[in-house]
Amino acid sequence: MLEQDDNTRLFYEMICRFLEREADPYYPEWEAAGQVPRDFWLKLGEAGMLAIDLPEEYGGTAADFAITQLVLEEISRRGFGGLASAYNIHANIVIPYLEHLANEEQKQQWLPRMATGAVMSAIAMTEPGAGSDLANIKTRAVKVVDGWLLSGSKIFITNGMIADMVIVCAKTDPAAGAKGMSLFLVDAHLPGFSRGKPIQKIGQHASDTAELFFEQMLLPANALLGEEGAGFAYLMQELPRERLGVGAQALGAMEGALALTLAYVKERSAFGQPIASFQNTRFKLAEVRAQIDMARAYFNHCLTLYRQKRMTSTDAAILKLQLTEMQCQTIDQCLQLFGGYGYTLDYPISRFYVDARVQTIYAGTSEIMKEVIARSMLGK
Template sequence: MERGLYTPDHEDFRASVRKFVEREIVPHRQKWEEQRLVDRQVWQVAARQGIIGLGVPEEYGGGGESDIRFRSVVMEELAAVGAASVQLGFSLTEDIAMPYFLELGNEEQKQRWLPGLAAGELISAIAMTEPDAGSDLQGMRTTAVREGDHWLLNGTKTFITNGIQADLVIVAARTEPSAGSRGISLFVVERNTPGFDRGRKLEKIGLHGQDTAELFFRDARVPAANLLGEPGSGLRHLMRCLPRERLAIAMSAQAAAEAAFGWTLEYVRERTAFGRPIATFQNTAFALAEMRTELDVSQAFIDRAMLALNANQLTVEDAAKAKWWATELQQRITDRGLQLHGGYGYMAEYPIAQAFLDGRVQSIYGGTTEIMKEIISRPLIRPS
């Protein structure tokens, strides 16, 4: 089925991204997985190729292109080669952290940080999750107290993507403990901030090349000029930016599911049993038909959501629908694909095996599937 989503400009961009992936990602991907870290220089090379920094305005050194379809192209090309760790690292900056800098940063902050982000010289992270408060943002305990020209941050964050390499970390902290949801503020904590320490690089079952860390703040002295947005409005700012984040996760999940289907289709066409390709057995053929249908239906909704985001019309509920559906679909497609690979699907050298491990977290971060359903259900059960 023809999607009709992309223009010739997007396809020209795809050709450039594909060359970049073949040259700069594929030869190094396994090394990055083994060393549990993607080399920093890949951000800079990607920036020179115009692959990251797309949404940063030209006056700050970026591409000045806000069309999220270009980000979709990058996700699809990275998914096609199984580079999930690279994709998540890029997406954290481009789709999750960058909107905060663009929408909340004042002119001085934009001048200070955006050029480095656009050039791939600065890597960003966002620190919301805490050991005792996962999806419950209102349960966070990290605090920030004003002291002269600085804020003193105290607390712990965990499961922070890009946590080891990040030069700029957007940290959510309570500035007015008695104000409830209106007492949370956002701060940009820079790499060498006194009192800011990184803990261990967390060992995960998948996404081994992507650095995930614990972060510690012990009277971390953050300049007052690093307050991002309005004091006490952090939760409102987070709620405003989360739909973009959740759609980005949905887009990456859809791209990964499509890649898993492609690997599976290729395998069952070539693998024979009882003298014929296993794709010709009815059970396999029906499984392929089901997967292809699910993928096409899901893609149609996500394409619509991307266009809605471009038009500033994406709702919180539709972003939640896209996120939970696509991430659960990714797990179903990958699991079926692994099953159809038979014993080879359990072998680490086959991309379907790595995709099975890499994709499991998709329905957890950015808000669990259960939280997404809660968001979707609220307006449905609210009295009219």
């Protein structure tokens, strides 16, 4: 956990009480339903936990941005990987995009309702033909007299089924490559917007993942977020925070999985002794503890860099690569110590395992992270 001052400690205790009361009893239902109900988002909003570091004038709580990461960590520690991803998108990614890039009218239009949960959000970059190769997207926005005409489709959009507003990445000048890309604040209730069926995933069931379609959708002129043609640069600028959030999810999940495993190995016996007494068990648990502590040190270093506006895309790539790969490995080792029970749905360690798998894929795959790191040393 973060180094905690009194304020952070109070906030942390509040988060724990809130999740214990409002999420713990219902999480299995949300996993079965494939999404978190709006009612829960409204309660999070009411508790001041949806826009933690947003200024009060836009409905935020005006606390430290690291507390948003702490919420992500705590949600993940409880084994709620799907909820963590949905929260990361809305509270830790889309709200900061608007805070940093939107004009005053756009901020007033969206932020106060996003802070209460009345408006839920998503961000849509990936397309069926372009994931890692984002510069190759085909969704097109054409300037018309009264705004923009948006056409195309997106895939794998977290919160896509529940979102009222989606930041959509589209080409405004296809001949200009990455410099021909712009971002739009798309009101999902306008004509021309539609959603496919929820995509069925192996884990993170409580987070809905959707395909979105835009058919000659007329957007008002004020839907453009920031400058025309600067979309790709904005995505790069905001990536460190997105990857900090994914890192917080990894840390929380590793802590949660380790706690479950520690309890289990003390209870379970084989060959007349607790499995905790086998040297293999002790060594595996020691390795996991040591890895988590190393990961936390780098994570805290990145928090400091981000606060000082010095966190680079290479720092973010190292953080995302190391913490998510470590999450998959350590949780796999924890599950192994549960034997056959670890493979059943009755033991929550299995949910930690399936929820972890996508962490090395979304928000930039591990291979792309390695490319970013290599480029920082070797150039193109």
